[in-house]
Amino acid sequence: xxxxxxxxxxxxxxxxxxxxxxxxxxxxxxxxxxxxxxxxxxxxxxxxxxxxxxxxxxxxxxxxxxxxxxxxxxxxxxxxxxxxxxxxxxxxxxxxxxxxxxxxxxxxxxxxxxxxxxxxxxxxxxxxxxxxxxxxxxxxxxxxxxxxxxxxxxxxxxxxxxxxxxxxxxxxxxxxxxxxxxxxxxxxxxxxxxxxxxxxxxxxxxxxxxxxxxxxxxxxxxxxxxxxxxxxxxxxxxxxxxxxxxxxxxxxxxxxxxxxxxxxxxxxxxxxxxxxxxxxxxxxxxxxxxxxxxxxxxxxxxxxxxxxxxxxxxxxxxxxxx
Numbered sequence: 001x002x003x004x005x006x007x008x009x010x011x012x013x014x015x016x017x018x019x020x021x022x023x024x025x026x027x028x029x030x031x032x033x034x035x036x037x038x039x040x041x042x043x044x045x046x047x048x049x050x051x052x053x054x055x056x057x058x059x060x061x062x063x064x065x066x067x068x069x070x071x072x073x074x075x076x077x078x079x080x081x082x083x084x085x086x087x088x089x090x091x092x093x094x095x096x097x098x099x100x101x102x103x104x105x106x107x108x109x110x111x112x113x114x115x116x117x118x119x120x121x122x123x124x125x126x127x128x129x130x131x132x133x134x135x136x137x138x139x140x141x142x143x144x145x146x147x148x149x150x151x152x153x154x155x156x157x158x159x160x161x162x163x164x165x166x167x168x169x170x171x172x173x174x175x176x177x178x179x180x181x182x183x184x185x186x187x188x189x190x191x192x193x194x195x196x197x198x199x200x201x202x203x204x205x206x207x208x209x210x211x212x213x214x215x216x217x218x219x220x221x222x223x224x225x226x227x228x229x230x231x232x233x234x235x236x237x238x239x240x241x242x243x244x245x246x247x248x249x250x251x252x253x254x255x256x257x258x259x260x261x262x263x264x265x266x267x268x269x270x271x272x273x274x275x276x277x278x279x280x281x282x283x284x285x286x287x288x289x290x291x292x293x294x295x296x297x298x299x300x301x302x303x304x305x306x307x308x309x310x311x312x313x314x315x316x317x318x319x320x321x322x
Contacts (some may be wrong), residue, residue: 004050005069006062009042013051013081013116015087018240020102021157028061036062037070043085050074054089082116094129101166102157104130105145112143141166149174155181162191165198176212183216186225187236200243215246261314265306271299284315 030037040055052059053075062070075085090107093099095101098105111117111126114193123136132138145156161181169177180201184194205212215221224230224238245252258275267273272283288301290296306312 002072002074003069004072007054007066008048008125009050009059013200014052015051017056018106020057024057024058024061030063032065036071036138039073041075042072043075046298052090053085068230100157102153105142108139108143125142136297144170149178151175152181162194164195164298179213179216188232200247204246206284265311
């Protein structure tokens, strides 16, 4: 075991590092009170310098405490190959804590790029080790995360972004990812609302050939986001209304015309005329209720009256207008 000056450890060397955004406060307090309980593991690199194999958090805590040196054990490359050391460090972490999504992404990236583990082996062996299953899509989605912007990685690591959206992030520009994360953070959106808002924004973005950043910078949206006199829940509902109007602008107009047509038919309470779901398609439904044969005869008479009047043709014109 050695005592190594902190300035001889290359803390920017992340060859073995998987830790991202750790909470160092408990460790700092512990090391402040009782000192370093376990040595870190390092590997000689060149001259008097070392790279960390495991113990990054202990090293960062020592720096925060302004220690001048730290206890360490050394691992020689000749005796332990880099991949073996990486596995040793990884399984030590897995034994004591759960990795966040960014850390899992770091692991997968290193397996692919640094250690060149075959894709099939990563899917069959390493995804289950990381508690991801064996879906190869996760390898594709997660392998992109290490290259995302810092604010995006922070949000993913803190579980502020639902994993249901991971598959869509690679297709977004850097600006769009950042704008989306900032938007979600400002509104403190839950996972289900995140998905709803994302799908609405994505559909408008694709339809209008614009960017998500442009949509989120809309003056009406930003006025609501920045409004100090609005409760958070009210902000979410107002912005949801704006996004739905953007997404369903033609549908909203059709819905309005449909209500006008139904009103003009003067249907009794027992008869209900229903449009196609989301106004997609051209088949309407009609339901009616009755208690007595006389009620039923009244319903039939009303339907015959509507048919004879030709008022139902307005529904066809509704579709043609669209």
